[in-house]
Amino acid sequence: MSTTPAFKRLPRAVREQQMLDAAVRVFSRRGFHAASMDEIADDAGISKPMVYAYLGAKEEVFIACLHREGTRLMEAIAAVVDPDLPPDEQLWRGLRAFFGFVGAHRDGWAVLYRQARGEQPFAGQLAQMRTRMVEVVAGMLGRATAAEGREVPATELDVMAYALVGATESLADWLADHPEADPERTATRMMNVAWLGAAELLRGNTWHPSG
Amino acid sequence: MSTTPAFKRLPRAVREQQMLDAAVRVFSRRGFHAASMDEIADDAGISKPMVYAYLGAKEEVFIACLHREGTRLMEAIAAVVDPDLPPDEQLWRGLRAFFGFVGAHRDGWAVLYRQARGEQPFAGQLAQMRTRMVEVVAGMLGRATAAEGREVPATELDVMAYALVGATESLADWLADHPEADPERTATRMMNVAWLGAAELLRGNTWHPSG
Amino acid sequence: MSTTPAFKRLPRAVREQQMLDAAVRVFSRRGFHAASMDEIADDAGISKPMVYAYLGAKEEVFIACLHREGTRLMEAIAAVVDPDLPPDEQLWRGLRAFFGFVGAHRDGWAVLYRQARGEQPFAGQLAQMRTRMVEVVAGMLGRATAAEGREVPATELDVMAYALVGATESLADWLADHPEADPERTATRMMNVAWLGAAELLRGNTWHPSG
Amino acid sequence: MSTTPAFKRLPRAVREQQMLDAAVRVFSRRGFHAASMDEIADDAGISKPMVYAYLGAKEEVFIACLHREGTRLMEAIAAVVDPDLPPDEQLWRGLRAFFGFVGAHRDGWAVLYRQARGEQPFAGQLAQMRTRMVEVVAGMLGRATAAEGREVPATELDVMAYALVGATESLADWLADHPEADPERTATRMMNVAWLGAAELLRGNTWHPSG
C-alpha cells in the first residue's frame, strides 16, 4: 500500500505529454501510415484505449503531434526575433533559431512535417501552419519595404515568403538527412541564398552577421 | 466507326500507358495509401491482374508513375536550356519550363512528388530524381562562377542548388493548390527570389528577361 | 442457465484451445491449402483477427495444431511404455496406444500428419517430430540388443526404426480411411509384421500378447 | 524457309512428353500448390494454353505426371520379378528395383507421391496406385503361403502388404532426403526388416541374397 508502483495514475496532462512523446517517436520512425496505434500505445507504456480516450483517433493524434511540435518551433523563433531589428538581422536570427531547433529535434518536427505534406487529411492543418510561418516572414518583409518607403502588394510578399519557407524546409530536410551537418552553417547558407540571391553569390559576395 | 477502334485486346505498350495515366490520376486524387489497386484498374478500364502483370505491385506502379512523369519533366526542361546561354537566361528558361509543366500537369507531377516526399519506400527514387535536378542546377551555377574566373566548393554549390530546388518545389506546390494562378508569373517570382535575393527585391529592383 | 456460461470474452487460454480445436477440424476436412482462415474463424465462432492475434499466420496455426496433437500422441504412448518391460511388450503397448489414439482422433493427428508430409514449409517440424518417435523406437531396440549382449550400429537401428515408423504411419493412414476398422486389431497386425517379419508369418506363426 | 527453327511444330506425342517432363520437374521443385501453370509452361518452353489443350487443368496435369512416373516404376519392378522364384527372392528383387528406381529419379516419383498423399483431390488416384502395389505384394505373399499349403485371409495379406508398402515408402522418403545414401543398402535394410522382423534382427540374424 505504499510501494507506489512507478508511473501509475499520473495526472492527465502528464500522461498526454508522455503519449505525445511516444507518438512523435513512432510517427518519425515509421511514417504516418506504417505507424500503428498499437506501437504508439506500447511505446507510451499504456494500453490502446487510453490513447483513444486522451488523444482520439489516429489522425487526431498526428495532428496533436504536429501542433505541439510546430508550436514549439514557432516559440523558439519568436523568442529570438525582435520586430525592431533590421530585416536582415531578423531573418538571420529566425533562420538560426529554425535550423537550430530542427537540428536539435531531428526526429521531431521536420519529419512530421514531411509526412504531413503528402497526406490529404492534413492539408488543412498544414496550410494553417504554413500560413503562420508565411505570415511571419511576409510581415517582416512588409515592414522592411515600408521602412524604405516602398510598398509591395501582399500577394507578392506572400509568394516570396512562400519561396523562402520552401527553400528553408528543403534545407531542413537536407539537415535531417545529414546528421553530421552543422545547423549554424546551414543557416548561414540559407541566409546567403535568401538575402543576396544567386547573382550576388556568383559574384563572390556573401552575407555576414553584423554583430 | 473509324476514329475510335476496338477497346479490347490492345498491345501491351498501349495498355501500359493507359494504366500509368490512370495510376497518375488516382494517386493524385487519393494519395498513395488511400489509392487502391482496384480503383486504378477501374480507372484504366481493365482488370486488376493486368495491372500486376504489366506494372507489378503497388509500389512499383507508383515508382513507374514517378519515373515517367519525372522523365517528362526533365525532358521538358532539357529541351529549353542551352549551356551556352548566360546563367540567368538558363535559370529563367528552366524555371519557365518547370512551372509550365507543373501548371499543365497539375494532377501529375506535383502531387506525385508531394506524395513521394513523405513515404519512406520512395526515398531512394526521390533522392535520385532530386539529385538529377540539383546536379543540373549546381552545374549551371558552377559554369557561371567559372565564367567569372571564380571557384566555389562543390558542396556550397550543391547546398545552394538544394535551396533553389526546394524553393521551386514549394512554389510548385503552391501552384498546384491555386488553379487560378499563372505559371509564367510564378516562374518570374521564383526567378526574382532566386536570382536577386531578398535584399535587392526589397530595394525595389526586379529581374526581367533580357529578350 | 448454469452449465454453459456466457459465450463471449473468454480468457485467452480458453479461446486458444477453441481455435486449435476448430483449426484441427478444418485442416482435416479440407487439407492445408483448401482450408481458409475464414473457415477456421467461423468454425471457432470468433472473428479472423483473433486467430491472427493469438495463433499467428496460417502456417503457424497449422504448426500449432501439429504440435498439440503430436504432443498428445506422444504422451499417450509414454504413459503406457515402461523401459523395464521386455522389448516386445514395450513395442506392443506402444503400438496399441498409438493406434488407439489415432482411432479415437480420426480427424486429428493422422490427417494433419499426412498433410504435413507433402508441404515443404513443414518439413522441419515434421522431421523433428519423426525424429522424436524414431529415437524412442531406436532406443528401445538398442536396449533390447544390449540386453542380449549384442551391439548394433546406431545408424542401423535408426533405419530400422524408420521403417517401423513408416509402416506404422501407413497403417494409421489405412485406419483413418477405414472407419469400421478396429484399432486393436490393427495394432496386432502391425506387431506381427514388425516383430516376426514376413518369413515367420508366412510360416503360420503369429505373435501374441504375453499377458 | 529452310532454317527450321529448332523444336517447332513437333508431333503431339512428343510435345506431351516434354510437357510432362517439365511438369514433373516443377511439381517436384515447388510442390503441387506452389507450382504454377505459368512456370510449367515456361519450363516446357511453350505457352500456357498449349498445356491446357494437351494435358488439361492443373490437377489433370499432376495426375498425368503421377500416372506416368508410377507406371514407369511398376514396369521397372515387373521387369525383375518372376512369379516362379521363391518369395524372398521376389521380394528382394522387387525392393532392389524399387529403391534403385527411386534413387535414380530422386526428383520424380517419390516426390510426387509424397505431394499426392496430402491432397484430397488425389485420394482416388493415389488409392488406385497403392492398390496396384499392394496387390502385387499381397499376391506374392499369397502364393508363398499357398506354396506352404497354408491359407491366409485376403484381408490379412492386404494389411500386411500395406504395412510393407508403408515401410518401403518411408524408406524411400528417407532415401530421397539423403542424397549420399546407397539405394542398394537401403533395399537390404528394408528386406531385413520386412522378411525377418525385429525379433530375428535383434537376435543378430540377418537375411542375405541367396545368389
Added chain:
DNA sequence: TATGAATGAGCCTTCATTCAT
C-alpha cells in the same frame, strides 16, 4: 481509471483458366 478481448472492413496479391487473334 485502465485494459484485455473482440471485430468490421478493406486491401494487396495471386492463380487457374479462357478468348480472340
Added chain:
DNA sequence: AATGAATGAAGGCTCATTCAT
C-alpha cells in the same frame, strides 16, 4: 497450331476502433 491478352474469384493479412470488465 499457337499465343498474348485478359479476368473472376478468392484468400491472407492488417488495423483502426470499440466493448465489457
